[in-house]
Amino acid sequence: MTTIAPLTLADRDEWRELWHGYLTFYEASLSDGVTEATFARLVGDEELHGAIARDAAGRAVGIVHWLTHAATWTATTYCYLEDLFVAPGTRGGGVGRALIAHVRSWAEDEGCRKVYWLTHETNATARTLYDRVATGTGFVHYEIPLRD
Ligand SMILES: CC(C)(COP(=O)(O)OP(=O)(O)OC[C@H]1O[C@@H](n2cnc3c(N)ncnc32)[C@H](O)[C@@H]1OP(=O)(O)O)[C@@H](O)C(=O)NCCC(=O)NCCS
Numbered sequence: 091m092t093t094i095a096p097l098t099l100a101d102r103d104e105w106r107e108l109w110h111g112y113l114t115f116y117e118a119s120l121s122d123g124v125t126e127a128t129f130a131r132l133v134g135d136e137e138l139h140g141a142i143a144r145d146a147a148g149r150a151v152g153i154v155h156w157l158t159h160a161a162t163w164t165a166t167t168y169c170y171l172e173d174l175f176v177a178p179g180t181r182g183g184g185v186g187r188a189l190i191a192h193v194r195s196w197a198e199d200e201g202c203r204k205v206y207w208l209t210h211e212t213n214a215t216a217r218t219l220y221d222r223v224a225t226g227t228g229f230v231h232y233e234i235p236l237r238d
Contacts, residue, residue: 091145091146092143092144092145092146092151092183092184092185092188093143093144094141094142094143094144094188094189094192095141095142095144096139096140096141096142097129097132097133097140097141097142097153098133099133101133101142101150102129104142104150105129105132105140105142105150105153106125106129107150108142108150108152108153108175108177109125109128109129109153109175111175111177111178112153112173112175115175132155137157138155138156138157139155139156139157139196140153140154140155140156141153141154141189141192141193143176143185143188143189145180150177151176151177151180151185152174152175152176152177152180152185152186152189153173153174153175153189154171154173154174154175154189154190154192154193155171155172155173155174156169156170156171156172156193156196156197156205157169157170157172158170158197158200158202161203163203164203166201166202166203167200167201167202167203168202168203168204168205168206169193169196169197169200169202169204169205169206170205170206170207171190171193171205171206171207172207174186174189174190174207174216176189181215186216186219187219187222187223190205190219190223190224191223193205205224206227207220207224208231
């Protein structure tokens with residue numbers, strides 16, 4: 091059975107391992123300073139939220155991070171699901187789906203108008219899951235990178 095709980099300071103080492111797996115999946119690297127600051131904000135900040143999934147043996151097998159923001163098309167907020175990662179050996183067992191459901195339930199309780207997220211168009215595995223639990227919007231994502 092999978093359990094999902096809010097991230098706490100005690101999860102630091104396991105979170106780091108999953109976070110590095112996620113960055114590796116995206117062939118990305120971040121400085122230790124950013125990783126440490128991100129974890130600190132996930133466990134101690136009002137703006138960033140995180141949850142960790144554990145299997146029946148208590149092993150950490152997945153993470154999800156999200157935040158809310160004001161929006162002009164609602165009097166409440168939108169919930170942006172920023173990161174989702176399941177350990178390779180645990181995939182296909184419903185952990186990803188459960189992590190999204192966790193955020194959805196949190197956002198409903200918070201009164202958010204919707205939960206949304208982005209993925210790369212070539213991420214067929216993730217899109218298989220997303221097509222089952224959400225609606226594709228067809229919007230295309232643009233950005234202007236600025237300094238960190
Ligand atoms: C995307 C990801 C989070 C999915 O996690 P997961 O735990 O494997 O997903 P689930 O087991 O909950 O899958 C849910 C559904 O998607 C389907 N699915 C998941 N992986 C699949 C695959 N490789 N092929 C076909 N279907 C797949 C499952 O069949 C399942 O559908 P069902 O419940 O109707 O049978 C995981 O593959 C991952 O971490 N990938 C690398 C990082 C990544 O891409 N993150 C998302 C970035 S936007």
